[in-house]
Amino acid sequence: MAFxxxxxxxxxxxxxxxxxxxxxxxxxxxxxxIKTGEIPGFTHLYCxxxxxxxxxxxxLDDEDMIVSTHRGHGHCIAKGCxxxxxxxxxxxxxxxxxxxxxxxxxxxxxxxxMLGANGIVxxxxxxxxxxxxxxxxxxxxxxAIAFSGDGACNQGTTFEAMNMAVVLKVPAIFVxxxxxxxxxxxxxxxxxxxxxxxxxxxxxxxxxxxxxxxxFFDTYAAFGDLLAHVxxxxxxxxxxxxxxxxxxHFEGDPQRYRGPGELDRIRAERDCLIAFRQxxxxxxxxxxxxxxxxxxxxxxxxxxxxxxxVSEPAHxxxxxYADY
Amino acid sequence: MAIMNIRDAINRxxxxxxxRDPNIILLGEDVAGGAGTAGGQxxxxxxxxxxxxxxxxxxxxxxxxxxxxxxxxxxxxxxxALAGKRPVAELMFADFIGVCADQIINQIAKFxxxxxxxxxxxxxxRLIYGAGMNAAAQHSQAxxxxxxxxxxxxxxxPTTPADAKGLLTEALHGQDPVMFFExxxxxxxxxxxPDGPYRIPFGHAxxxxxxxxxxxxxxxxxVSFAEKAADALAAQGIGCxxxxxxxxxxxxxxxxxxxxxxxxxxxxxxxxxPRCSLARDIIGLVAEQGFTSLKAPPRMVTAPHTxxxxxxELERAWLPSPAHIETAVRGVLxxx
Numbered sequence: 001m002a003f004x005x006x007x008x009x010x011x012x013x014x015x016x017x018x019x020x021x022x023x024x025x026x027x028x029x030x031x032x033x034i035k036t037g038e039i040p041g042f043t044h045l046y047c048x049x050x051x052x053x054x055x056x057x058x059x060l061d062d063e064d065m066i067v068s069t070h071r072g073h074g075h076c077i078a079k080g081c082x083x084x085x086x087x088x089x090x091x092x093x094x095x096x097x098x099x100x101x102x103x104x105x106x107x108x109x110x111x112x113x114m115l116g117a118n119g120i121v122x123x124x125x126x127x128x129x130x131x132x133x134x135x136x137x138x139x140x141x142x143x144a145i146a147f148s149g150d151g152a153c154n155q156g157t158t159f160e161a162m163n164m165a166v167v168l169k170v171p172a173i174f175v176x177x178x179x180x181x182x183x184x185x186x187x188x189x190x191x192x193x194x195x196x197x198x199x200x201x202x203x204x205x206x207x208x209x210x211x212x213x214x215x216f217f218d219t220y221a222a223f224g225d226l227l228a229h230v231x232x233x234x235x236x237x238x239x240x241x242x243x244x245x246x247x248x249h250f251e252g253d254p255q256r257y258r259g260p261g262e263l264d265r266i267r268a269e270r271d272c273l274i275a276f277r278q279x280x281x282x283x284x285x286x287x288x289x290x291x292x293x294x295x296x297x298x299x300x301x302x303x304x305x306x307x308x309x310v311s312e313p314a315h316x317x318x319x320x321y322a323d324y
Numbered sequence: 325m326a327i328m329n330i331r332d333a334i335n336r337x338x339x340x341x342x343x344r345d346p347n348i349i350l351l352g353e354d355v356a357g358g359a360g361t362a363g364g365q366x367x368x369x370x371x372x373x374x375x376x377x378x379x380x381x382x383x384x385x386x387x388x389x390x391x392x393x394x395x396x397x398x399x400x401x402x403x404x405a406l407a408g409k410r411p412v413a414e415l416m417f418a419d420f421i422g423v424c425a426d427q428i429i430n431q432i433a434k435f436x437x438x439x440x441x442x443x444x445x446x447x448x449x450r451l452i453y454g455a456g457m458n459a460a461a462q463h464s465q466a467x468x469x470x471x472x473x474x475x476x477x478x479x480x481x482p483t484t485p486a487d488a489k490g491l492l493t494e495a496l497h498g499q500d501p502v503m504f505f506e507x508x509x510x511x512x513x514x515x516x517x518p519d520g521p522y523r524i525p526f527g528h529a530x531x532x533x534x535x536x537x538x539x540x541x542x543x544x545x546x547v548s549f550a551e552k553a554a555d556a557l558a559a560q561g562i563g564c565x566x567x568x569x570x571x572x573x574x575x576x577x578x579x580x581x582x583x584x585x586x587x588x589x590x591x592x593x594x595x596x597x598p599r600c601s602l603a604r605d606i607i608g609l610v611a612e613q614g615f616t617s618l619k620a621p622p623r624m625v626t627a628p629h630t631x632x633x634x635x636x637e638l639e640r641a642w643l644p645s646p647a648h649i650e651t652a653v654r655g656v657l658x659x660x
Contacts, residue, residue, distance in 0.1 A: 098438065098439050110439075110443050126396040133403075134404045157427075163396075
């Protein structure tokens with residue numbers, strides 16, 4: 001899709017790059033820190049898909065809502081979650097974004113419309129429909145977005161959600177990030193429509209877009225068209241973003257399903273940060289200085305997370321209910 | 325006070341509460357009925373008649389007929405709640421928990437805790453449950469025990485029209501998810517209902533009657549069965565305390581333990597198979613915390629460990645009965 005870069009201000013371009021670089025460095029750093037054994041539990045890295053989250057969320061404001069997945073760090077950062085509080089959460093610390101009770105797979109900040117990452121594949125799509133029901137009632141052209149992968153596109157909940165969104169004509173948006181693997185299984189095998197996800201959304205009766213999810217500008221432009229359609233009151237819509245996952249399904253995944261040279265190739269050919277540098281028209285030193293600022297922020301986040309206090313055993317009992 | 329049945333008490337409460345709070349929405353299968361038909365909107369008002377008149381008053385944006393998609397119904401309720409609304413989602417039969425369990429047990433129940441305490445998800449799920457209509461194994465179950473076992477959910481079982489109003493109103497004022505179980509055989513049960521705003525706090529049992537010789541804790545429809553048994557026993561000079569917990573999560577443990585402290589004898593009546601039932605749970609509570617009060621081993625009156633059968637005589641044989649309760653009471657009185 002042709003895209004006029006000058007439709008974005010210099011400030012907006014720098015902001016988009018900063019968000020993508022923040023996701024990249026956050027994840028690359030986690031990849032290293034996990035080896036220390038300090039970080040508990042399962043971690044699923046978003047590295048490689050940054051242009052998808054940022055290309056979508058750059059269009060949104062705090063009133064718009066997203067639901068995310070087990071691979072949710074990128075969506076959280078793109079939507080504006082506090083990076084230091086996120087890092088503390090992933091370290092399981094008391095002053096983490098969710099008090100250390102959610103962890104990597106369950107980060108939420110409803111104040112800024114981040115309704116939750118989710119450990120259950122496909123659980124988010126119906127929740128986005130509900131948020132879209134609320135958005136329609138409020139009548140302020142808000143939208144609700146379900147980020148899903150090529151794995152979740154095979155869950156019945158996703159089918160139910162797409163149908164219900166069309167039936168109720170609510171401003172729900174289904175963003176399918178096709179990173180080519182549902183866990184360790186290839187999408188061309190698991191997605192029965194010859195690997196085509198967008199056609200499924202079309203079959204449910206909504207308009208669907210396709211874009212290169214490893215290219216910020218392509219994603220941004222396509223999602224902008226989609227968003228105008230949905231904000232215009234035409235009901236739900238979907239977009240399939242073709243992208244790449246630079247790491248395994250989870251940290252520790254030996255990735256024996258990858259072809260020879262595949263990881264080197266996707267890093268060389270489909271890195272959204274390299275693509276941005278090549279096509280944004282922004283001077284390299286401006287982007288270099290953002291990289292340096294982001295590196296300092298990630299350093300600060302890791303240092304703060306390590307030093308942060310842990311929970312007390314009594315904290316187990318908090319917040320199960322508002323009152324009981 | 326007005327006299328009405330439980331069906332009408334629920335319907336009027338929904339009317340009153342939706343009037344009071346514009347954030348309340350109702351969604352489910354055929355809650356209005358008739359969408360997309362020649363007959364037009366509101367063909368039925370809910371197959372149980374509990375949502376009649378709502379769509380005419382509040383419109384299709386707040387009274388939402390959904391496709392038959394239980395996961396999406398409960399998931400949409402969860403998402404709408406996260407976005408600041410107060411959804412009331414109807415599961416036409418509680419058995420359909422089997423279709424949408426993830427959204428209830430992994431999603432709604434977990435959000436507040438898992439997301440750090442600031443995230444409210446005040447969904448009310450109305451689940452229509454219970455045997456007695458020959459609806460067989462997939463449309464008759466009393467799954468309140470399953471949901472009582474899940475931290476983060478509150479579980480409510482109204483047994484009178486007044487309690488239906490008071491407990492539903494309370495659910496619609498709270499900040500926690502509430503599983504509101506309505507027994508299909510109790511909809512026509514009549515009683516007095518207070519006028520005006522009326523809330524019953526959760527975790528407070530109703531002392532149905534005091535008799536002093538034995539404590540009967542009965543759940544849901546089993547309260548009325550226990551009353552029948554207690555009437556027969558009273559004619560023979562045996563006095564029963566009957567406790568209706570009204571909510572199984574939270575559970576009014578104190579009311580049960582206090583009564584057993586007086587009577588020393590306990591029978592629990594539960595319209596569920598015995599394993600991992602509320603009956604076992606309550607007897608476990610008393611064994612652990614009221615052991616020294618007991619004068620006899622407690623007894624359970626439950627359904628057998630089988631699916632619910634279809635034929636009239638089989639379903640009757642499956643259900644606990646007043647006669648079973650009477651026998652159990654005699655058993656705990658005659659012990660030792």
